[in-house]
Amino acid sequence: MIGPAAVALRVRDLHKAFKDVVAVDGIELEVRSGECFGLLGPNGAGKTTTIEICEGLTAPDSGDVEVLGLRWGTDTSALRHRLGIQLQETQLSDKLTVLETLQLFRSFYGQGPQAEEVIARVQLDEKRDARVVGLSGGQKQRLALACALVGEPDLLFLDEPTTGLDPQARRQLWELIEEFKRAGRTIVLTTHYMEEAERLSDRIAIMDRGKVIARGTPAELISSIGADHLIEFSVEDGGELLDLEAVRRIEGVRDLRSVNGVVRLQTLELHRVVPALLEELSRQVVRLTELRTHSATLEDVFVSLTGRHLRDE
């Protein structure tokens, strides 16, 4: 068991509705000091509402939020000094330079590194005197990260830090976040990219429709679906001739689903199920048009829990 001092963020029975849309429906979270905690879910799952309530930017309808042992309302001013926050879609002022932007944010905090030092940390030295308007998407995102770091925060909130970035810029940002993890920082991040959650998070809560539907380490979550491998295939004529029940009876097949003509099944024994599947299909005289296998990922966890893909919505 961990003591209360080791809990950076505790959320109990959180509820929030906007007009008649329920955004957050009874969330419980506990983030330990020094870990990177990921909130994974599709758009509209309530991740941003949850994180903005934790950041003190949105008031919950009900529920309890304890951040670094403090509470919004009574300790707001102390909390603001100790949190680093990156919002999902802030556009910093175009006409300021990188250095000027960071000097502005630095002036709000009582402690923290100098602006130049943070610029070096996020690898923007070359762009120090460049105006924000001329930065690439990845550079802008790194500047936003620098603005969150400039007060030397005890807890860092990152809301979709790599959304909209190209793969290279995304990897660069991941490396920076991993560096902060190594420095022992506590991070709460939201994402709808399963690779991102899997790579960066020590523990993950998977959210869907305002609720946490699963939680654990990435390895725990993946093993929870009881399958190491996923097989997806489709056959000619949209599968009208296919006898799905016969496929389901193949030994080693678990959780078979058919969506839009694509049959998806899970297994622990790829080496036995694939030959048996091919044999069964040739017995039924249906021609295979597509066959794919991959190791199970968080995406498969989400699909097996909800029947939908993370990025469907």
Add this chain to the structure above:
Amino acid sequence: MNSRPATFSGVLAHPLTQLTLVRIREFTREPEAVFWAIFFPILLAAGLGIAFRGGPGEILSVTTSSPTLAQAMRAEPGLDVMETTRDAGLEALRNGRAALYAEQDGGGSALYRFDDTNPDGRMARLLADRAVQRAAGRTDPVPAADRLVREPGSRYIDFLVPGLVGLGIMSNAIWGLGFSIVDARRRKLTKRLMATPMPRTYYLLSYLLWRMIVLIAEVGIPVGFGALAFGVPVRGHLIDLVVICVLASLSFSALGLLIASRARTIEGASGLMNLVQVPMWILSGVFFSARRFPDAVQPVIHLLPLTAIIDALRGHMLQGAGLVQLAPQLATLTGWLVVCFALALKLFRWR
């Protein structure tokens, strides 16, 4: 606490300094904004000042088909007389090249054709008739002499410069604050700032400080230009002028803050800004005296903040009025400041 280099410490590292620097940088790095705020009023004053410059009365063109009348009118130095046919004379009158056409019938009486709604036409009628009557032998029963007085302070340019200064203070404060705040809200920048320990009052205060700094150029340049180029007087005390302008700038900044307190889009804010400003452009006597409007609306006109600043500036610059004489205008501006700022603080939307 980390040690800081000398380049970023003390006053410079204070959040209010940094926020105000942001305002100034955003303004000066937008050349169009600087142009409209500072040089446009000069161009306007120069253009209008030249168009309506005082000086000796202009020479009016008149035409006539009668050689007798032509000879009589040529004795009048204020008239440029052209003898022509009746048709050409009427044509010149129609297209405005002549202010009057004179003809004579068989009995010797003169007939003047002119537009009585045109001041030039009425003036030409007076000069032409006086010349014709004198030529026929009329003498003036009362001897009269002229002594010319061309006093700075009573010309159109003297009336115009204070109006433009007041208009500039209003439109720069309202557009400047309105656009900047709505843009920051649209970019979610105000929301991001709310996530820092920045004191909220500093944010609003930085806008007022920025306006104070721009005010020096905003008032100094047109007033200085007016004084140098046209001799427009500044008869009151300079300190009083500073007090009037600072108060007016604060009032209009508060009004701008109120207009921008809720709007989420530039388009929405622009509509609101025009709605507030256009009636004042028309009613508050920038280009012509507000007394031309009916008596019934005068009390309303006097309650408008633009009327108050323009009346105060004209009183100060042209009549040398002090703050005591200008108390009603200053009270009106203070009222707008208090009401708008209180409402803006209550209504302001940070996200």
